[in-house]
Amino acid sequence: MTKIKMPVPLVEMDGDEMTRIIWKMIKDYLLEPYIELNTEYYDLGLTERDKTDDSVTVASAEAIKKYGVGVKCATITPNAQRVEEYDLKKMWKSPNGTIREILDGTVFRTPILVNGIKPAVKTWELPITIARHAFGDIYNAQECEVDGEGTAELVITLPDGTVERQQIAQFDEKGGVVRGMFNTTKSIESFAEACFNFALDTKQELWFATKDTISKQYHHSFKDIFQEIFDTKYKAKFEKAGIEYFYTLIDDAVARVIRSNGGFIWACMNYDGDVMSDMVATAYGSLAMMTSVLVSPEGYYEYEAAHGTVTRHYYKHLKGEQTSTNCMATLFAWTGALKKRAELDGNDELAAFATKLEKTSIETIEDGFMTGDLVMLSELDKKEKLTTEMFVKEIKKRLDA
Numbered sequence: 001m002t003k004i005k006m007p008v009p010l011v012e013m014d015g016d017e018m019t020r021i022i023w024k025m026i027k028d029y030l031l032e033p034y035i036e037l038n039t040e041y042y043d044l045g046l047t048e049r050d051k052t053d054d055s056v057t058v059a060s061a062e063a064i065k066k067y068g069v070g071v072k073c074a075t076i077t078p079n080a081q082r083v084e085e086y087d088l089k090k091m092w093k094s095p096n097g098t099i100r101e102i103l104d105g106t107v108f109r110t111p112i113l114v115n116g117i118k119p120a121v122k123t124w125e126l127p128i129t130i131a132r133h134a135f136g137d138i139y140n141a142q143e144c145e146v147d148g149e150g151t152a153e154l155v156i157t158l159p160d161g162t163v164e165r166q167q168i169a170q171f172d173e174k175g176g177v178v179r180g181m182f183n184t185t186k187s188i189e190s191f192a193e194a195c196f197n198f199a200l201d202t203k204q205e206l207w208f209a210t211k212d213t214i215s216k217q218y219h220h221s222f223k224d225i226f227q228e229i230f231d232t233k234y235k236a237k238f239e240k241a242g243i244e245y246f247y248t249l250i251d252d253a254v255a256r257v258i259r260s261n262g263g264f265i266w267a268c269m270n271y272d273g274d275v276m277s278d279m280v281a282t283a284y285g286s287l288a289m290m291t292s293v294l295v296s297p298e299g300y301y302e303y304e305a306a307h308g309t310v311t312r313h314y315y316k317h318l319k320g321e322q323t324s325t326n327c328m329a330t331l332f333a334w335t336g337a338l339k340k341r342a343e344l345d346g347n348d349e350l351a352a353f354a355t356k357l358e359k360t361s362i363e364t365i366e367d368g369f370m371t372g373d374l375v376m377l378s379e380l381d382k383k384e385k386l387t388t389e390m391f392v393k394e395i396k397k398r399l400d401a
Contacts, residue, residue, distance in 0.1 A: 004035045004349050010341045011063045011302075012039035013095075015073025016046055017309035018317060022327045023073045025389060026334060029396045034353060035338075040067065044095050046076045050088045057095045061102035064300050068344055071337035072099070072304040073330065096304070100134035104187055105296040106194035107132040108265075109277040109306050111284035112291060112328055115366045116380040120283045126263030128280050131198065131206075132273025133183075133191040134294060139270055141181035146171045152178040183218075185225065190297040192226045195267045196234045196245070198295070205244045208267040209253035222269060223247060281306060286373050288326035293336055303336040305329035324372035325388045331361055331395075360398050369394045 014023060031037055042060035049056055064070040076082060077094040100107070110129040146152065152168040168178060199206040208226050210219035230238075230245050238245055248256065250272060257266060268276055281290040287307040294302040306329055313323040335354040342351035365374060368383040375385045386394060 001034070003033075004347075004353055006036055006038040006341070006347070006350060008341065008345050009038040009040045009067055010337050011060060011067055011070035012041045013044045013060045013070060013072040013075075014041065015044055015075040015309065017074075017076065017311055017314035018323065018325050019074035019305065019307075019309050019330060020045065021314070021317060022325060022330050022388060025392050026327065026331055029392050030331070030357060030399070031334065033396075034399075035350065039071075044072070044075050046078060046082070046086055046088070046092075049075075049092055049095065050086065053089070054092050054095075054098070057098045058102065061099045064099075064103060064302055065298070068300055069337050069341045070300075070302040071333050072096075072302060073333075074305050074307060074309045076309055094139070097139045099302060100294060101140060103134075103294060103296040103298075103300050103302065104190055105134050105294040105300070105302070106191050106198075107134045107273065107277075107292060107294050108198060109273075109281070109290050109292045111281055112289040112332060112362070113284070114289075114362050114374075116378045116383075117285045117289075117365075117374060118379065119285065121258060123259060124262045124284065126261060127284070128257065128260075128262045129198075129202075129204070129265045130273055130277040130280055131195045131265050131267040132277060133188070133268070133270045134273075135187040135191075135270070136183035137181050137270040138179065141179050143177065143179045145177050146175040148175050149173055150175070154180070183221075185221075188222055188225045189229060191267075192229045193297060194295050195226075195265065196230065196238075199243060199245070199265050200234070200237055200241055202265070203241055203243060205246065205264040206267060207246045207248070207253060207256075207264055209248050209250040209272070210269060211250050213249060219269070226267075277306060285377050286326055288329045288371075288373065290329055291332045291336060292329070301337070301340045303333040303340070305333050322387045324385055324391075326371040326373050327388060327392060328361060328365075332358060357395075357399065361395050364391070364395050364398060 014020060040063050042056055044057055044060060075095045078088055078091050083091050108129055108131050111127045113127055150171045154166045154168055156164040195206055210222050212220040212223045278287060281287045290306040292304050292306040310325050313325045316323050335358050338354040339351050342354065368380050369386055370378060370383060371388065371391055372385050375383055
């Protein structure tokens with residue numbers, strides 16, 4: 001069989017633990033037999049990040065700027081236990097956070113729906129897409145512990161040397177903790193533009209929510225910027241498309257989402273989007289059944305699995321035990337990146353293959369062949385639990401047929 005040509009590379013970012021094993025399976029069984037896979041490879045495994053003082057992560061983000069499209073495996077963000085386990089030089093930052101900061105993008109996450117698995121929320125008939133602002137807030141914050149009495153202040157130094165000070169807290173002898181975080185008008189504007197454009201492209205309503213009644217400057221700035229951009233650039237376009245932009249408080253949004261039937265985009269600030277995307281994914285069935293793409297205002301795209309490195313399964317794998325890890329999110333990261341590469345290059349054959357691979361993987365599950373997490377959720381009468389490798393091979397068998 002003649003392999004599909006792929007003249008322009010995409011950026012490939014390898015990862016950690018069980019998802020690294022799955023990454024290789026997908027390439028070996030489902031991609032390289034059919035495509036002349038052209039990638040610029042970066043190893044973002046934790047040991048390599050430690051070895052390069054995390055410069056490899058920065059290099060991979062810069063490569064996405066060069067080629068326009070990247071696909072990323074799940075990676076470890078180390079805590080104190082991981083520093084000891086891997087004998088690291090320091091507690092390195094989240095690679096996702098580093099890449100998002102460099103690309104200044106918005107993360108869109110949408111569940112993968114299959115027949116036989118019903119959402120935990122009975123009213124949800126259509127997918128809910130989470131649009132997560134992927135810059136600033138607590139992910140770029142500076143924190144410190146206060147050991148005993150002290151005063152914490154917010155200090156702004158202007159270009160003319162003027163200093164503005166505002167007291168944050170007065171600590172007693174027991175001390176406490178303090179955090180300083182920020183966002184930029186430019187990044188919030190990019191977030192808003194990305195959300196409005198995505199809504200128009202997909203013909204879906206857009207909801208946005210903050211806590212502006214409590215955070216009267218920080219959160220309120222997000223609300224005001226969204227509204228101004230909508231009124232001046234997108235209101236007429238939304239009316240023509242027959243869709244709505246809707247703002248409410250975050251707690252009201254949660255209540256509305258639970259009562260809805262889905263089929264809309266829910267734009268969230270960085271931390272809210274982090275939490276709510278996991279909630280939505282789990283409610284639809286599994287965190288491993290969620291697509292995730294980072295879209296930058298300059299038109300760069302990074303596709304990834306929305307979950308972690310599945311450490312528990314990895315330790316079983318190291319013992320030689322069989323695992324049944326759901327690979328759908330990682331597979332759809334690859335197909336999403338391939339489809340975007342194909343779209344940018346006008347490569348119809350590559351686009352058709354990626355679409356066929358997605359369709360085949362969904363049909364495999366709907367025919368009753370699936371990993372353990374889905375067996376527990378599926379309402380199909382006949383279903384079979386497969387190991388990770390067996391599931392990938394089942395997809396390949398159907399793809400060949």
